[in-house]
Amino acid sequence: MRANDGVDLAVEWGQVHALLGENGAGKSTLMNVVYGLVSPDSGEIDFDGNPVKIGGPQDAIRLGIGMVHQHFMLIPPLTVAENIVLGREIASAGVVNLDRSYRTVNDLSARYGLEVDPRQRVQDLSVGVQQRVEILKALYRGARLLILDEPTAVLTPQEIEGLFEIVRTLTAAGNAVIFITHKLAEVMEIADQITVMRRGQVVGVTTPAESKPADLARMMVGRPVLLRVEKQPAKPGSEVLRVDDLVVHDDRRQLAVDHVGLAVRAGEILGIAGVEGNGQNELVEAIVGLRPARSGKVLLEGKDITRRPTRDRLRRGVGLIPADRQRQGIILELPIADNLILSDYDRPPYERWLVRQFNTIRSAAERLVETFDIRIRSVDDPAGSLSGGNQQKLVVARELGTAPKVLVASQPTRGVDVGSIEFIHRRLVTERDAGLAVLLVSSELDEILSLADRVAVLYRGRIVAVLDAAEAEREHIGLLMAGAAA
Amino acid sequence: MRRFRAGWLVSSLLVPLASVVAGFLVGALAIVAAGADPLQAYGALFAGAFTNRNAFAETLVSTVPYVLLGLGLALGFRAGLFNIGAEGQFYIGALTGVFVGYSIHGLPLFIEIPAALLAGMAGGFAWAAIAGFLKAWTGAHEVITSIMLNYVAFLVANYLIDGANGKPGVMVAPNVSTPRTPDVDLGAMLPIIVPGSRLHLGLLLALIAVPLVWFLIERTTVGFRLRAVGFNQGTARAAGISVAQTIVLTMGISGALAGAAGIVQVLGLSHHMTDTVAAGYGFDAIAIALLARSNPWGVLPAALLFGALHNGAGFMQLETQVSSDLISIVQASLIIFVAAPAIVRWLLRLREQPVETVQITQREVETPVG
Amino acid sequence: GGTTGGTSSSCSKTFKVGQVTDIGKLSDKSFNFDANVGLKAAQSDPSLCVKGAVIESTSEDDYAKNIQTFLDQKYDMIVTVGFKLGDATLKAAQDNPGVKFAIVDYTYKTYPSNLAGLVFSEDQPGFLAGALAGLLTKTNVIGEVAGLESVPPVVHYVQGFENGAKFTNPKVHPLHIYQPESGAKDFNDPDWGKQQALTFIGQGADIIFGVGGNTGNGGLIGANEQGKMCVGVDVDQYLFFPELRRCFITSAEKLVHNGVKTAITNLVKGTWVSGTVSYNLKNNGVALGPYHDFDSKISASSKAKIKDIMTKLKDGSLSTGVTA
Amino acid sequence: MTAFLQQLDPVSLVSIMLITATPLVLAALGGMMCERSGVVNIALEGIMLTGAFIGYFVAFLTQNLWLGLLAAIVSGMLIATLHAVLSVSFLVDQIVSGTVINILAVGVTGVFYRTYLETATTAGPGTLPHWNLPLLSSIPVLGPILFQNQLVTYAMLVLIFVVHFVLFNTVWGLRTRACGENPRAAETAGINVYFVRYVNVIASGALAGLGGAYFSLQQIGTFLPNMTGGRGFIALAAMIFGKWTPGGAFLASLLFTGSDQLGSRLQSVFQVHVPLQFLGMLPYVLTIVVVAGAMGRAIAPAAVGRPYKKT
Numbered sequence A: 001m002r003a004n005d006g007v008d009l010a011v012e013w014g015q016v017h018a019l020l021g022e023n024g025a026g027k028s029t030l031m032n033v034v035y036g037l038v039s040p041d042s043g044e045i046d047f048d049g050n051p052v053k054i055g056g057p058q059d060a061i062r063l064g065i066g067m068v069h070q071h072f073m074l075i076p077p078l079t080v081a082e083n084i085v086l087g088r089e090i091a092s093a094g095v096v097n098l099d100r101s102y103r104t105v106n107d108l109s110a111r112y113g114l115e116v117d118p119r120q121r122v123q124d125l126s127v128g129v130q131q132r133v134e135i136l137k138a139l140y141r142g143a144r145l146l147i148l149d150e151p152t153a154v155l156t157p158q159e160i161e162g163l164f165e166i167v168r169t170l171t172a173a174g175n176a177v178i179f180i181t182h183k184l185a186e187v188m189e190i191a192d193q194i195t196v197m198r199r200g201q202v203v204g205v206t207t208p209a210e211s212k213p214a215d216l217a218r219m220m221v222g223r224p225v226l227l228r229v230e231k232q233p234a235k236p237g238s239e240v241l242r243v244d245d246l247v248v249h250d251d252r253r254q255l256a257v258d259h260v261g262l263a264v265r266a267g268e269i270l271g272i273a274g275v276e277g278n279g280q281n282e283l284v285e286a287i288v289g290l291r292p293a294r295s296g297k298v299l300l301e302g303k304d305i306t307r308r309p310t311r312d313r314l315r316r317g318v319g320l321i322p323a324d325r326q327r328q329g330i331i332l333e334l335p336i337a338d339n340l341i342l343s344d345y346d347r348p349p350y351e352r353w354l355v356r357q358f359n360t361i362r363s364a365a366e367r368l369v370e371t372f373d374i375r376i377r378s379v380d381d382p383a384g385s386l387s388g389g390n391q392q393k394l395v396v397a398r399e400l401g402t403a404p405k406v407l408v409a410s411q412p413t414r415g416v417d418v419g420s421i422e423f424i425h426r427r428l429v430t431e432r433d434a435g436l437a438v439l440l441v442s443s444e445l446d447e448i449l450s451l452a453d454r455v456a457v458l459y460r461g462r463i464v465a466v467l468d469a470a471e472a473e474r475e476h477i478g479l480l481m482a483g484a485a486a
Numbered sequence B: 001m002r003r004f005r006a007g008w009l010v011s012s013l014l015v016p017l018a019s020v021v022a023g024f025l026v027g028a029l030a031i032v033a034a035g036a037d038p039l040q041a042y043g044a045l046f047a048g049a050f051t052n053r054n055a056f057a058e059t060l061v062s063t064v065p066y067v068l069l070g071l072g073l074a075l076g077f078r079a080g081l082f083n084i085g086a087e088g089q090f091y092i093g094a095l096t097g098v099f100v101g102y103s104i105h106g107l108p109l110f111i112e113i114p115a116a117l118l119a120g121m122a123g124g125f126a127w128a129a130i131a132g133f134l135k136a137w138t139g140a141h142e143v144i145t146s147i148m149l150n151y152v153a154f155l156v157a158n159y160l161i162d163g164a165n166g167k168p169g170v171m172v173a174p175n176v177s178t179p180r181t182p183d184v185d186l187g188a189m190l191p192i193i194v195p196g197s198r199l200h201l202g203l204l205l206a207l208i209a210v211p212l213v214w215f216l217i218e219r220t221t222v223g224f225r226l227r228a229v230g231f232n233q234g235t236a237r238a239a240g241i242s243v244a245q246t247i248v249l250t251m252g253i254s255g256a257l258a259g260a261a262g263i264v265q266v267l268g269l270s271h272h273m274t275d276t277v278a279a280g281y282g283f284d285a286i287a288i289a290l291l292a293r294s295n296p297w298g299v300l301p302a303a304l305l306f307g308a309l310h311n312g313a314g315f316m317q318l319e320t321q322v323s324s325d326l327i328s329i330v331q332a333s334l335i336i337f338v339a340a341p342a343i344v345r346w347l348l349r350l351r352e353q354p355v356e357t358v359q360i361t362q363r364e365v366e367t368p369v370g
Numbered sequence C: 001g002g003t004t005g006g007t008s009s010s011c012s013k014t015f016k017v018g019q020v021t022d023i024g025k026l027s028d029k030s031f032n033f034d035a036n037v038g039l040k041a042a043q044s045d046p047s048l049c050v051k052g053a054v055i056e057s058t059s060e061d062d063y064a065k066n067i068q069t070f071l072d073q074k075y076d077m078i079v080t081v082g083f084k085l086g087d088a089t090l091k092a093a094q095d096n097p098g099v100k101f102a103i104v105d106y107t108y109k110t111y112p113s114n115l116a117g118l119v120f121s122e123d124q125p126g127f128l129a130g131a132l133a134g135l136l137t138k139t140n141v142i143g144e145v146a147g148l149e150s151v152p153p154v155v156h157y158v159q160g161f162e163n164g165a166k167f168t169n170p171k172v173h174p175l176h177i178y179q180p181e182s183g184a185k186d187f188n189d190p191d192w193g194k195q196q197a198l199t200f201i202g203q204g205a206d207i208i209f210g211v212g213g214n215t216g217n218g219g220l221i222g223a224n225e226q227g228k229m230c231v232g233v234d235v236d237q238y239l240f241f242p243e244l245r246r247c248f249i250t251s252a253e254k255l256v257h258n259g260v261k262t263a264i265t266n267l268v269k270g271t272w273v274s275g276t277v278s279y280n281l282k283n284n285g286v287a288l289g290p291y292h293d294f295d296s297k298i299s300a301s302s303k304a305k306i307k308d309i310m311t312k313l314k315d316g317s318l319s320t321g322v323t324a
Numbered sequence D: 001m002t003a004f005l006q007q008l009d010p011v012s013l014v015s016i017m018l019i020t021a022t023p024l025v026l027a028a029l030g031g032m033m034c035e036r037s038g039v040v041n042i043a044l045e046g047i048m049l050t051g052a053f054i055g056y057f058v059a060f061l062t063q064n065l066w067l068g069l070l071a072a073i074v075s076g077m078l079i080a081t082l083h084a085v086l087s088v089s090f091l092v093d094q095i096v097s098g099t100v101i102n103i104l105a106v107g108v109t110g111v112f113y114r115t116y117l118e119t120a121t122t123a124g125p126g127t128l129p130h131w132n133l134p135l136l137s138s139i140p141v142l143g144p145i146l147f148q149n150q151l152v153t154y155a156m157l158v159l160i161f162v163v164h165f166v167l168f169n170t171v172w173g174l175r176t177r178a179c180g181e182n183p184r185a186a187e188t189a190g191i192n193v194y195f196v197r198y199v200n201v202i203a204s205g206a207l208a209g210l211g212g213a214y215f216s217l218q219q220i221g222t223f224l225p226n227m228t229g230g231r232g233f234i235a236l237a238a239m240i241f242g243k244w245t246p247g248g249a250f251l252a253s254l255l256f257t258g259s260d261q262l263g264s265r266l267q268s269v270f271q272v273h274v275p276l277q278f279l280g281m282l283p284y285v286l287t288i289v290v291v292a293g294a295m296g297r298a299i300a301p302a303a304v305g306r307p308y309k310k311t
């Protein structure tokens, strides 16, 4: 099948077709075209060898195309079953038959080993489970061509294996899968065909056999990329951030952080490994003051900041890279420049006598864009015009730009392409060596392992183990994340 | 470059113009249906608004409160707050302002006028801040609370002026047979700036308010704060902005402007207050802010338009003897076409710009404040 | 619609008379409306050569302006309605001695020679209607659904009505409710008025006096719906509410339209009177309306009693006990 | 005590509460359908006023109440369609188009009342008949309250359940809520967001139009300018207060009319001489207190107020 931007992409039945590309390359947009969400200006799509007109998702679904969007397309207040059957409800005389919906979903999840509780509300689910729901949605609609846009970002190694199993069974049954990811290892493992995009164009078509990760990386970014992080052993200094016996509740007043204690010292990176939804966000929010601590203490350089407002904590040198960039990291409607100085908007040099100093702001923003290689037209454009990955880089640039004492970095490279990952990782290490204390929260085990000096595993709101990164090995941590007793 | 120019010309001149024309055309249909002659009606409307003796001055008189009210609501919208309470804040502002106005005596006007003005704005601020406070700390929806507070404000004013159970109100003027407050002190009355008309210094105050509010929103950190909160509370909070504080402050400023409208009406026109001083301003204010797309500069022409319609309506009725409600139909059809340039583009078959969403009230509904 | 034209060709001079309403507008089914009836009556009277026009005020800052609009159009006379226009009318009268002004339901301590204040003794028709109600009630409970307490005429009606009822029937238990101030709904909340009537009927009332524009009219509708008796106000409402005919025992009439038409006539005939012009039973400015369908149901003795009270009120040997 | 009860007259009190709650509930149900699909409807007041006018106008011309009732509903749907065209198709801010409709309604009804109805002297067709349901209406307390009403009030009682069922049990309701929470997600599920929103907005017009008929056709038997007296906004409050659920809106409306009636009785029956203004404040203050205290946050449908634009 073909799509515009002069992009040619051919997917064979029974194959897994990996789609790689730097941020903003146009992967999601291309897939949105295939799924009928974005209408192409020119070009055509052939399906089963004959040209088809995909005016909207209805058409795509009818043709048997399913898509799992990275920004989930779920409706939080509705139940799992309701989300799955939505649009193709199991109903009699217009009345939804919930029992049959539940049964159908149960059968489906049993068949593919995707465990979900059809009665639960999606808003109460961890991101990993939401991912399963998304996949079930596509399968329920009988997708023969399944598009997965960066599906593995939020899964445990075990869940990823499970996903790959599903992908293999699907393709074995003659279905086709388009797999978008920024993780080359996955590509090597699962893909039959690989298409690499850059700046909206296809720059290469290959197979795992023909090319190594490094080659793929070069194709994507247009330059050689170091896939491993070069770093010296840490030389930890004095303790900067300390969390004592912290208890935090989530929005539904459930215990989310369960008597957690940890300490980060200047010049070290403490990694928090764990599947999303095990209290990471609540922990982070409590540290920066976005969520009240039910009990326990948060200390910055020995000073108790547990009851201080967020603003105060930021002033004292806490930096935050939030997990959800679009809800806590950036303001899509505001110019890129404003987003780049967001946490300092009301301090000199950006402010004088309550008046904002636009020249200073612009030049500061342009500097950051330069150093962090954010792909933009102008710092005056709304941040919403950036691709997901570039939005992420914007947040990273801002937080490192303010030279904090401790950086709380939650999923800092989510959705970011290899080139930028390399860059962000190197930045984090240099800042560490310059004495920055980093609390790195990530569901990417590789990221933790390659960056962290010490690793704490968070499961169900408790720290189940703290290991030295040197002798921590993958499978063990994976098991701990999945809840296997330490 | 040329295509850019053309596009600019279309979107900034042709479309708005066509919108107004279309609005008046639809209004004309209503006039015909009401059994009057649209040409005569519009002729009278125009004469009554601009060309009759003192007509333009009177139009400006009606424009003054519209400007201040429109600015207040626009400011609220920019922070995602839908302040339906302008009318109530108008009442309270007039009330507190007039109290100071008639209590002080013999001071020079450059003291008395600011004193009364500030009192009025403080009143409006406080009244609106109630709704802001309730939203910020209990999550009570400002649409509910500000509607309710409108009724309460009126009843407060009514109680203080009209009194109850046959007893006169505490703010009622002694030895006048109508329930109204005493006249404000001479020094607190806004001077007439066009001799022989009712046009008073309030016009200048309104004209100054426009750039001030624009500057506040677009150029100051306070304005940035309220826009950030309006767009995305989650990110604003994570950036250390106190959402609750911002909401109260924004509601307050918005109310202060409405209060200013109230006291300026009193100091400039009647010089005393009755319990119907705000009647009929509440919804016009909303319409004006919306017409202006919540942009302070846009408030000026929108308010002038409404001032002209309001003022010309009297003469139009004198000439046509059609119900005074006719003007509402004209207002509505104007708003439709001005607020939806897309319609006009579509009518004119202009394909340059695609239909763009015009989100004026940046309400962030999903995340409550805490 | 409108009231343009209507002047016969025989007119040497056409008198232009303008009316400015308060924010209750013409649709108040009360004094704004009645005054306009009077204006139209004058206009359609060929002997008067009057051309009338009205401007409804949409906000109180319009009062002075709307008066001025008529002045600019060289109107000979301007009729304003209600105490809300008191100040604006006086000022305009002082500034324009050549133009005649009449204001309804308002008086001044001192008048310029071109200004007349038309007031009506609402307590008298109220007293008479109450007296009749006192005679006709079987439950000895009567209710009054009233407009704003802050509007003196309303209070005069209500107090007159209750005093009249007690006068003919000491056992009577009158219940009244004044509409809470609301701004927008003042004199214009019929549904509320209706519910109040139902409440009174729940308390045993069998006669409802509706006194307060559309709010009071709601009371009449409630009474009619429950098959009770009702008393209209201001005009002979029997004529205006055909669907309520079976409930009207009478109406307490305040002939604003007569007052307005008389004032206009005075202007035209050159017999202009300035100052307070009070209308009462003596000069037929107020009246007790006809009994209509109840005429047969009211005993001769009762009718006699009412007649007697009326004469006593006229010659002043009986007072309504209402201090205006 | 008995004297007190006799004065309070609880049965008639509750029955009046229920009757006066009718337009509030109907409009609130309308607003609910609308907002559950993601479209704010601040135009309830205007739609009710239009329904009240057109309903009576048609009833007056045809001298047929039932045609009038139909006309009230249809006119509500028509004016709501304008709201849909503006806010769904042309992406006009939903508050703008709602406000436009409110202003327009005042104008149109005022002008045409003046032109065609004010001076009409022929009688209208009266009001909808009271239907005492056989047997039910003779149940002691409940009978007079629930089963001796007029059509619009009965309809209100039934529609509470109907709307609840539609919103929470049917395919349509599921899709409606989906569009109100996350239209983009709904579209990816193959739902036509525009269609769903159109239908719901128009449905809200039907409900609010019926609410308008309450005034002119059920209670008063004629039209009077602005006879809805701002109840559309109270209904909006009741809807939010009731957390966008039919049952909640119903209770909220009763709280409002209840405190209103209580205030009146204090003056008229118990002849308590507190200033009338304070009695008048009662419902409003009470609503504020309850909304702020008891209920706390009202979580609106996530996407409400936001025009949805296909990319």
Ligand SMILES: Nc1ncnc2c1ncn2[C@@H]1O[C@H](COP(=O)(O)OP(=O)(O)OP(=O)(O)O)[C@@H](O)[C@H]1O
Pocket (backbone or CB within 6 Å): A021, A022, A023, A024, A025, A026, A027, A028, A029, A030, A384, A385, A386, A387, A388, A389, A390, A415, A417, D311
């Ligand atoms: N709906 C849209 N409207 C305007 N621009 C868009 C839209 N969607 C994407 N873009 C722009 O098109 C380019 C491609 O975006 P896209 O998301 O497809 O890139 P991507 O390959 O998915 O990047 P990432 O790896 O960060 O997801 C980006 O520059 C983005 O800003």
Ligand SMILES: Nc1ncnc2c1ncn2[C@@H]1O[C@H](COP(=O)(O)OP(=O)(O)OP(=O)(O)O)[C@@H](O)[C@H]1O
Pocket (backbone or CB within 6 Å): A028, A029, A069, A070, A071, A149, A150, A383, A384, A385, A386, A387, A388, A389, A391, A414, A415, D311
């Ligand atoms: N309507 C739009 N206008 C402008 N930019 C848009 C629009 N829609 C999407 N974009 C930008 O294009 C990017 C790609 O869109 P999309 O949401 O598909 O990203 P994604 O690749 O699915 O998610 P990720 O952020 O993980 O890459 C978005 O992150 C957003 O920044």
Ligand SMILES: [Mg+2]
Pocket (backbone or CB within 6 Å): A027, A028, A029, A387, A388
């Ligand atoms: Mg993407």
Ligand SMILES: [Mg+2]
Pocket (backbone or CB within 6 Å): A028, A070, A150, A388, A389, A415
């Ligand atoms: Mg992406």
